[in-house]
Amino acid sequence: MGCTAIVGVLLIRPPIAGVAAVALLIGIWLITIGVVRFVAAFEIAESRGWNIVAGLIELIAGIAIIADPNTREGAACDSHRCTG
16 A cells, blocks of 8 residues: 555656656665565575575666666656656
């Protein structure tokens, strides 16, 4: 419920900035879940290899989303500075 409200508020802003902000949230979420899955893989012996691989893929995907300069520019954009 809380995430839905945050995404809704972000999308009310100018569309480009809203989509970029949602992309940043997804990137942060992927990094967080990747780290948690990677660490949990060493706690639970069942499917350890797959959890390590999945955690690393999620971590790399999150970093790639956050490191993309277009995502950062869109998130910092407001209606006065965006050129579309």
